[in-house]
Amino acid sequence: MEYTKGRGAQSALVPQRFGLAQRETDGDWRDAVETLDGPPVKLRTTVTEEFPKTILSFNSSPDIPFDRSINAYRGCEHGCVYCFARPTHAYHDLSPGLDFETRLFAKPDAARLLRETLAKPRYKPQWIAMGTNTDPYQPIENRYRITREVLEICLDARHPVTITTKSDRVLRDLDILAEMARHKLVAVSISVTSLDPKLSGLLEPRAAAPMKRLAALGTLEQAGVPTHCSVSPVIPAITDEFMESIIERAGSLGVQSAGWIPLRLPHEVAPLFREWLGVHYPDRAGKVMSIVRSIRSKNGAGRDNDPEFFTRMKPSGVWADLLRTRFRIACKKAGISGAKLELDCSAFRRPETGGQMRLL
Template sequence: MRSPDHPDFERGRGAASGGVSTRFGLATRELDGDWREHMESLDGPPVKLRTTVTEERPQTILTFNKSPDVPFDRSINAYRGCEHGCIYCFARPTHAYHDLSPGLDFETQLFAKPNAAELLRETLAKRKYKPQPIALGTNTDPYQPIEKRYRITREILEVCLEARHPVTITTKSDRVTRDADLLEEMASRSLVAVAISVTTLDPVLSSKLEPRCPTPAKRVAALGKLIEIGVPVHCSISPIIPAITDEFMESIIERVAALGVKSVGWIPLRLPHEVSPLFREWLDVHYPERAGKVMSIVRSIRNGRDNDPDFFTRMKPSGVWADLLRTRFRVACKRAGIGNGKAQFDLDCSQFRPPELGGQLRLF
């Protein structure tokens, strides 16, 4: 069992280890204590992990899906990997496609797509393109810290505003308010809606769960700022982690309702593929006394498994604990005057106009 004092534990990171994927045959290794001491005597203590960014230039930027249980059919992810380091992130396993670990590599070895806006412009300019809302932040956060340097998300929004193309944004960061000028104009044309995830109101717990995310207070404040400029917002109380974060459900709903938020929702913890062992390791580090209870409840709402990958049911847990969470959520929404808590945003696709290419107006 690891603890925060373990020599391999990286403070300020979500994962307690690399969490190498075995599905793709990646090599694994384990450094024993004697060898570690020998290496440290020669080279000194291990160097603290730093975040690195690799620029990649894909050929396409829009990803289309036919999943029957998600409310969008196309998305853009400006970045691969995410420095926020949320231990529960369902996107972690995708880093194995790069022969990198879903654990610490996912948080520290990032990829950026500087030509994303250029590719989007070319896609939207195609004659056969038909607009539907583009979802930003469906895999990794579009406003993670490196957005300050790369501004890829902002460039994407600029293209969408020019083309009058609707967009939805999902983020855990108050950095979204840095693009308030664009969002305000897009909102005035019914072209944007923003969902901000608030997992807990406890900053100490947040620093363990999502160590490089802005504090919960900043995210709540961001919801209020967006409401002030007329941007439709949704508060996602996700994921709900039994016996860890579920106690904050009612207080989060009460807090955001006081700001004028009219749409809230929740999603239970999902532990696909390598996320499950990483999360179990996280429990052993931070909450060893309740690890068994947490996983027992998780498995009870997932039909005896750590994760349910099936369409529809993956978002809708079953069992007594799931029914209890639903009842608590429904009652809290009613008390706060938020109705049934479902997101209902009417974004307008009728204004779409193909963007200019190469500085020339399209003739056809």
């Protein structure tokens, strides 16, 4: 199979979960489109603006520490082939493969919607998670600045936020983040998958280089912003060799919180990842998937993915125990104690709306 350079997914996988019809060859012009029009042009990223009525998404999942989130963008140009958010594009009759990283959606009204929500009399603050589905600092943030606008609203309202990203673009908002940190309103998690820029370029082709992410962690820490180094996902026989080195570097930068998450392959992500392995690591594809299935084993039957609460991010088995032990030892050697996240909701103040100024 030919390598799709600069992209994580190698094809525009058509989702089958929703009964979408697959086109069959029937001899019309579409079967000879490349002969008639020439080879396909280079993939371009397009952005469609959408205007939802609400911006906060609420969840009742019992195994995650937040109940609300903001996703300013749908789809992600970083193109991480393992991204568990890819299946969300299938809900819109788009491919979780190449469409997910080339056909993006932005929500320019996010800040206005958030201001209106926070101003409602019945709204009760709990910290908002950003970056739970797609990265708030992916490349199109340069143009839209939606994440920055949301942070400005949260700073004004004294509303706590957590951020998860793979980009050093987060430093462009360091002025706001440092001010929020002084009020205990923010914490930033940066994911580092490997320390090999070549491997990173294949796994997550448009994300920041690993060393830039680590440098961003150090800069945030120096500015007083609580940071977390997420070694995720850990891909057996591909990226697990970097676990100790990543933790060691994070510890040397003063980071006091770290975690790891094993590879997750929900729905269409599994065939996309298998395809990626076949292109880039055909010699070890069987070994990788064998280990993945062994740590996602239930009742002795290995699975590509475990969707169940509490176990979906906590693998089991011999390989999982080995990774868990390695991580614990690495954190101890690096002096990472596991600082507890402390965000303050007590200073919340409803934002001004419609020109109405605060009484106090």
